[in-house]
Amino acid sequence: MNTVKPIFLSLLSALILAGCGAQKTSNYKSFTPITEIGSIAKKKPLTETELKRWSHYDIIKDTVPGMSVDRAYAELLQKRKSKKVIVGIVDSGVDIEHEDLKSIIWTNPKEIPGNGIDDDKNGYVDDIHGWNFLGDITKENLEYERIVKDKSIADEATYQAAKKFNDKVVAEAPLYKKHYTKLLNDMQEADKIIAQQLAKSVYTAADLDAIASEDQLVQKSKMVMKQMFSYGMSIKGLEDTFKKEIEKNESIINGDNLKPDYRKVLGDNPNDITNNSYGNNNVIGPDKDEALHGTHVAGIVAQLRNNNIGGDGIADNVAILTVRAVPDGDEYDKDIALAIRYAVDNGAKVINGSFGKAFSPHKNWVFDAIKYAAEKDVLIVHAAGNDAKNIDYFDNFPNDSEDRKTEFSDNLITVGALNFEYGSNIVAGFSNIGKINVDVFAPGVKIYASIPNNEYKFLKGTSMAAPNVAGVAALIRSYYPKLKAAQVKQILMESGVAINKEVVVGGNAKDIRPFNELSKTGKIVNAYNAILMANAMAKK
Numbered sequence: 001m002n003t004v005k006p007i008f009l010s011l012l013s014a015l016i017l018a019g020c021g022a023q024k025t026s027n028y029k030s031f032t033p034i035t036e037i038g039s040i041a042k043k044k045p046l047t048e049t050e051l052k053r054w055s056h057y058d059i060i061k062d063t064v065p066g067m068s069v070d071r072a073y074a075e076l077l078q079k080r081k082s083k084k085v086i087v088g089i090v091d092s093g094v095d096i097e098h099e100d101l102k103s104i105i106w107t108n109p110k111e112i113p114g115n116g117i118d119d120d121k122n123g124y125v126d127d128i129h130g131w132n133f134l135g136d137i138t139k140e141n142l143e144y145e146r147i148v149k150d151k152s153i154a155d156e157a158t159y160q161a162a163k164k165f166n167d168k169v170v171a172e173a174p175l176y177k178k179h180y181t182k183l184l185n186d187m188q189e190a191d192k193i194i195a196q197q198l199a200k201s202v203y204t205a206a207d208l209d210a211i212a213s214e215d216q217l218v219q220k221s222k223m224v225m226k227q228m229f230s231y232g233m234s235i236k237g238l239e240d241t242f243k244k245e246i247e248k249n250e251s252i253i254n255g256d257n258l259k260p261d262y263r264k265v266l267g268d269n270p271n272d273i274t275n276n277s278y279g280n281n282n283v284i285g286p287d288k289d290e291a292l293h294g295t296h297v298a299g300i301v302a303q304l305r306n307n308n309i310g311g312d313g314i315a316d317n318v319a320i321l322t323v324r325a326v327p328d329g330d331e332y333d334k335d336i337a338l339a340i341r342y343a344v345d346n347g348a349k350v351i352n353g354s355f356g357k358a359f360s361p362h363k364n365w366v367f368d369a370i371k372y373a374a375e376k377d378v379l380i381v382h383a384a385g386n387d388a389k390n391i392d393y394f395d396n397f398p399n400d401s402e403d404r405k406t407e408f409s410d411n412l413i414t415v416g417a418l419n420f421e422y423g424s425n426i427v428a429g430f431s432n433i434g435k436i437n438v439d440v441f442a443p444g445v446k447i448y449a450s451i452p453n454n455e456y457k458f459l460k461g462t463s464m465a466a467p468n469v470a471g472v473a474a475l476i477r478s479y480y481p482k483l484k485a486a487q488v489k490q491i492l493m494e495s496g497v498a499i500n501k502e503v504v505v506g507g508n509a510k511d512i513r514p515f516n517e518l519s520k521t522g523k524i525v526n527a528y529n530a531i532l533m534a535n536a537m538a539k540k
Contacts, residue, residue: 025480025538028076033529034060034068034497046420051458052311054420055300055443055468058528059497065422066443067472068528069314076531082317082478087301087470088343088351090336091294093285094322095452096129098295100303100310105129106321108346122345123277130283130322131342133335135266138290140329141257143359144169149258153271154361162359170252177249184242187228190221191235197221205229232446232460262327270332273365283322288452290328296459297354298322299450300467301474310456311448314471314527317478321348326355333362336398340369344376349477349485352470353382353398354463360397367408370400374411379477379485381470383462384416385432388506392434404437410486413473413493416519417444417465426499426515429507431462433518439489440496441518442468442525472527480534487537495533496523 043063046054057066086106096105108128110120118125147154147162154162195201197211197218208222208229228238251257263270268278285291298320302313325331325339336353343351351373360366373380385396391414392404400412416438417428428445432438444465451457469492476488483491499515499522516522 025535026080028532028535031075031532033532034526042423051420051446052448055447056312059422063422064420065418065426065524067468068526072527072531076528077479080479083481084317084319085315085349085474085478086319086321086347087474088321088323088348089294089298090323090325090339090343090351090353091297091355092326093132093283093291093294093324094298094320095284095288095291095295096322098450098452099454100450101298101320103304104302104318104320106319124281126281128281131279132282132285132324133279133339134285134324134327135279136286137262137266137327138285138287140262140327141260143330143357145258147359147361158359158361173249173252177246177253180242180245180249184239184246186224187238190224193218193221194225232458270334273334273337276338283324285324292451293463294322295452296449296457297352297463297467300447300464301352301471303450310450314468315474315478318474321346330357331355333360333365337365337369340373340380344373344378349378350470350473351378351380352467353380354466356383356385356396358395363397366398367402370398370412371409374409374485377485378411379473379488380412381466381473382412382414383466384414384438386430386461387432388430389432390434391432391437396432399437401437410489413439413469413489415439415462415465415469416441417462418442418524419445424501424503426501427503427505427518428460433505435517435520438519439493440469440521440523440525441465469525472525472530475527476530476534479531480538483534483538491530491533491537492525493521493523495526495529496521497526497529498523
């Protein structure tokens with residue numbers, strides 16, 4: 001029988017991690033974690049309005065694999081006092097002027113705005129709301145491309161692996177170009193036919209369902225467009241995506257992808273970690289639209305709750321500290337290492353990292369930064385990646401293990417992505433998995449949050465799952481500030497809801513596995529259970 005099992009910290013586990021000091025806690029003796037139940041009876045599909053906050057819903061009450069955030073606030077946190085927590089967003093930049101974020105953006109109390117002086121003497125002039133380690137860079141090479149161009153930046157084994165990967169990419173590029181060209185042509189032709197059939201250029205999936213014509217060409221076009229709608233993007237968005245993929249593969253075929261040196265405009269040496277005086281204080285970046293990813297991530301964590309605009313963030317008392325270090329392409333190890341240290345040194349207690357790559361020539365710099373964060377009691381939440389791979393066997397940097405087996409610190413948690421349907425398709429088809437190297441799962445499909453210019457959008461990815469967890473982590477650290485980073489990680493993992501189901505993996509209907517084999521815990525993060533566990537641990 002398919003069941004949802006409660007996961008709650010034992011008193012023994014709480015005692016093992018004791019020593020967090022006395023603090024005022026609530027008496028939740030009458031409250032219990034989510035209890036074991038039979039198979040959940042799926043209610044009717046979520047409406048568009050409900051989808052905008054499904055990650056806040058309760059798995060039992062709402063029959064979607066949300067994190068029970070609303071329930072935690074309503075039943076456990078009302079009239080409770082909390083402490084402001086700084087959350088570092090290491091990403092593509094954040095629109096700090098956004099209507100739903102501007103009031104919660106971190107401001108450096110030691111820096112005088114606009115005086116051109118490094119008042120706090122940290123090496124970064126006028127870093128009022130964070131730091132931009134990319135300067136005016138928006139696009140970058142992938143790491144394997146940089147290694148192939150300059151083998152001196154990596155050891156021989158890494159170079160050979162990068163070269164082998166590049167050869168494979170070059171060989172496959174014509175096939176991918178053909179594939180995306182066909183998708184684009186099929187979509188454009190089908191869209192034209194459906195628009196004529198409906199007598200309107202903008203239509204919905206419901207409009208498609210209402211088409212009664214038995215004309216074979218109309219029926220074929222209907223099937224094509226239903227498939228396109230299933231991707232969760234607008235027709236214009238898909239068109240732009242397909243064109244971008246075609247251009248990318250043309251560039252690979254011609255070898256143009258290896259030619260650019262985007263970094264030279266920054267003026268630093270990316271292979272010298274001691275050369276750290278570079279970048280600027282423009283945390284949005286040179287093009288606000290390019291800050292879409294980081295703005296969305298920040299919104300998931302902390303966009304204002306209950307203000308009747310946009311979506312709701314997970315945490316209700318945080319300050320967002322922005323560190324711009326993730327370009328359109330692969331991030332540099334140096335930038336990530338310095339970004340983590342910057343966030344730590346400026347008081348972040350949670351850092352979200354919704355980025356990743358397969359090659360990391362200077363991974364030890366990032367390892368050292370993660371260890372530094374651990375020493376300073378900072379939790380790092382990292383996205384597992386969107387390649388539908390098992391990262392117990394494939395590299396996904398940064399991580400907290402040099403051999404993919406043994407963790408060197410206890411302050412980094414890696415998150416896979418969930419779909420909004422409780423059932424066999426609960427795991428997002430793109431999500432990486434790993435019994436050893438993925439810790440938990442969290443909502444990562446159809447996540448509604450802020451994007452630049454006071455707008456909002458649904459996005460999907462483990463990039464969205466990670467900040468959902470970072471938000472719960474911030475919630476714990478806000479209401480139970482004496483709990484340590486390692487304890488918060490343990491709470492997030494052990495308080496999750498275990499799913500005892502066989503599920504589709506990698507979007508492949510023929511690949512069916514038990515959910516508990518896809519991560520270390522076999523659980524999905526649950527804020528309600530986490531608060532109960534944090535309360536019990538704080539009492540110890």
